Amino acid sequence: MGGGPEAPLRDGERARDLLLAVLPWPEKAAEKSIAGIKEEFPNLEVHYIPEQYSERKEERGKVAVPEELQKRANIIATLAWLPATASNIPNARFIQCFSAGTNHLAQHPVYKDSDIPFTTASGVHGPQIAEWVIMTDLIHSHNYITLYEAQKKKEWVQSKGMQVQDRVGRRVGILGYGSIGRQVARVAKAMGMDVIAYTASPRPTPESKRDNGFIVPGTGDPDGSLPSAWYSGLDKESLHNFLKQEIDLLVLAVPLTKDTTHFLSTAEFALLHASNPSGTYISNISRGGVIDQTALIHALETKQISGAALDVTDPEPLPADNPLWDAPNVLITPHVSGSTTVYAERAFLVLRENLRRERDGGKLVNVVDRERGY
Incomplete structure (x- = not known):
């Protein structure tokens, strides 16, 4: 043209x-x-x-x-x-x-x-990324990888699929309650989950909780009514207070800035484990640098968390010899959740x-x- x-x-x-x-x-x-x-x-x-x-x-x-x-x-x-x-x-x-x-x-x-x-x-990005978050969480909680491997071997072993944790009553903590986090909240609430939200600045009033950005019609949380509790702040004390809330699924949806670089590291994984010994599942759809990747590998290896679904890594593409590929209970996709x-x-x-x-x-x-x- x-x-x-x-x-x-x-x-x-x-x-x-x-x-x-x-x-x-x-x-x-x-x-x-x-x-x-x-x-x-x-x-x-x-x-x-x-x-x-x-x-x-x-x-x-x-x-x-x-x-x-x-x-x-x-x-x-x-x-x-x-x-x-x-x-x-x-x-x-x-x-x-x-x-x-x-x-x-x-x-x-x-x-x-x-x-x-x-x-x-x-x-x-809300609809497709929210589906990716829920999809990977269900793959983990329903032991789908184990069952799929059994299928490839033509094994019919019901015991491999018995330890299922359905989502009703589970808590999803959404770190960064923008359009993506709000659609995750919408889907999670429909599944019977409790939602808590974390934002950089406080949202004390109904007006401050509203989403004033672009919204795909019929999606998200336009008035900010879905979370049962809101948390805020960029300081460690505020973040740690949020991470202590017995979170079952932690969704990282914050932008990568100097304040959020390595937002989750050794101390944060320890807090998640102390708050929820059965294991928080981490879903990162923001940027790889938000997580201290070395600390994440250690947390996976020591079972401080139950697993991680990562659509982003640090660096990207992730080199073939990077130890993250071989960490236990990790699911990695090549930055495609927004597609x-x-x-x-x-x-x-x-x-x-x-x-x-x-x-x-x-x-x-x-x-x-x-x-x-x-």
Whole structure:
């Protein structure tokens, strides 16, 4: 779409804005949402450049984008690509990232040295990641790996599947009660679990507990009514108070910042064990660096925790000789819990909401606070 010389403007005619989308999906994957944007914003030109996805992080964002398009762009939609400097995009009003976080862009000159607002796609990941969290927890609690191995050996041994812990009455502690944590809470409550939430700042009032970000319709906890208790703080004492609450499933859904790096380490695993000797199961769908991986391996080997489901590791990809692969009761997936066939469609809905808010003079949704890192 787009491209070609621009016709001169007639009297009273507005110059068309340019939405430059550089994304690792074929345009067809988001054609419905793009069509909706073009219908609602007829003065917006959309130019879509598909980027070849790479397994290697250092190769992502390496795509040729014509300088003329960079210069004209008013809104940029991206996952990994950014221009060399902010001077390449003098007309950019905001940059819509198609990821939940921006830590992968935090050292880029456009992020560090400009005041162009960055917004994220936070809110689109809740359904699929919540399903991954519950799926892996059930795999663990229902001994599915053992049963599957028996199936491959053509063994019919009922005793291997007898020690099942159903989820009714169990407690899930959600560390980071954003859109993902709220959808985990919704599903967990439907299964009869108790939910407790942990946030960086206190949420003492009904209004402060509301989710004011993007929400996939019919999901999440918009009014913040699902947790039976809320905890908060970035200091160790506050975190430790939360971890003492006999948690059966601990879900890590916090952004990776200097405050949350190695948020869980030796002392925290010891506290979890003391509070729940039968074993907390840890689910990490945030970033690998939130956990001290060496301490995690030790906690698994000494049965301080009952197991761990990890969609993220430190580093990524996880080297084949890393001892985490061989730790007991660990389930590792290659950072795919946020994947869904409708990801691009949903992320464009966030962009569409921001286009509306900008048009109507409102505040953009999911604006990144560069000081906080999210």
